[in-house]
Amino acid sequence: MAEAPSYYAIIPANVRYDQNLPGKAILLYGEITALCNQKGFCWASDDYFAKLYGVTKMTVQNWLKSLERENYISREVTYKKDTKEIEHRLIRIEMTPTKKNLGTPTQKNFRDNTTSINKNHSGAEPKEDSIHYKKIINFLNEKAGRDFKDVEGNRKLIRARIHDGYSEHDFALVIDFKCKQWLNDDKMEKYLRPGTLFGSSKKFDQYLDEAKQNRKQQANTTEPQGLSVGEGSARAANYLAELEKQYEGD
Incomplete structure (x- = not known):
């Protein structure tokens, strides 16, 4: 069963006024903070956000990439056992969203291929043999x-x-x-x-x-x-x- 987002969304000033963020990426950041409030991370899939904003999954992926590029979020994925097919994706808000850390990103950038919001996560990266x-x-x-x-x-x-x-x-x-x-x-x-x-x-x-x-x-x-x-x-x-x-x- 999908978790409901918190009533409140938080969008810091440096995110709100960042002219490098396209479209509704700023609103998406706020939505992610609302979904992160309960457990500290967001399980929502690209499909979930696409339906929420009435856009394509590719548009959502572009928004997420822009937020990650500016170091406002980080993403992790879990792959299905013995395959390279993505099973789960989680998003975390960077606690200090500043561009000072752009040279050393905290997480690798993975495209989403998940269809669910709440599933177990092991924090695994793609295996070499996959x-x-x-x-x-x-x-x-x-x-x-x-x-x-x-x-x-x-x-x-x-x-x-x-x-x-x-x-x-x-x-x-x-x-x-x-x-x-x-x-x-x-x-x-x-x-x-x-x-x-x-x-x-x-x-x-x-x-x-x-x-x-x-x-x-x-x-x-x-x-x-x-x-x-x-x-x-x-x-x-x-x-x-x-x-x-x-x-x-x-």
Whole structure:
């Protein structure tokens, strides 16, 4: 059963007047403080906040990211046993919400994939063996016709983006879209590599947004916009289809 928020919400002056916070992120901060009053943390999901404010889950995620970026909140997640699928997410209010601590954030930033508000939490971070490095690298190889290895250098890039909160599905979307866009471009084809695609959180977020916008534009087309690269294309298609089911609604 979901907990009701406290009657009171607290929004400090430095949050109220922070021009770096978009939309209703300031109101969302107040809502989080009201939900935190009973136990010191908030269990509410992105879906809960989306329905509360009449916006999309992506909008809520952007608000949460902005609050975390300014060090006003921190987030923790719990993963389902032996998987990388997020089971629970909790939010804490930073007791001293000041930008002085931005250089050393207290919690890693994870995207929410939970559907409930009140569940048990173990405080666990993604396990090393729960990140499917080889599948992601093989998908890139099969799409781009390359032969990148499952080595620590490439794992480090993938691990960094996972810790930023991106999912395996996000990697597949970026790879699929950029291969369609760059594979037959003599100038850009060389950039179909882990260092370019996964090396920067800012660039990865840009590529992911482009991929999602492209999917929306293609939603009404009757013919699939697939890319065939040798024998690996069928395996790649199956892998992407499996991820689509796993992360349906993402």
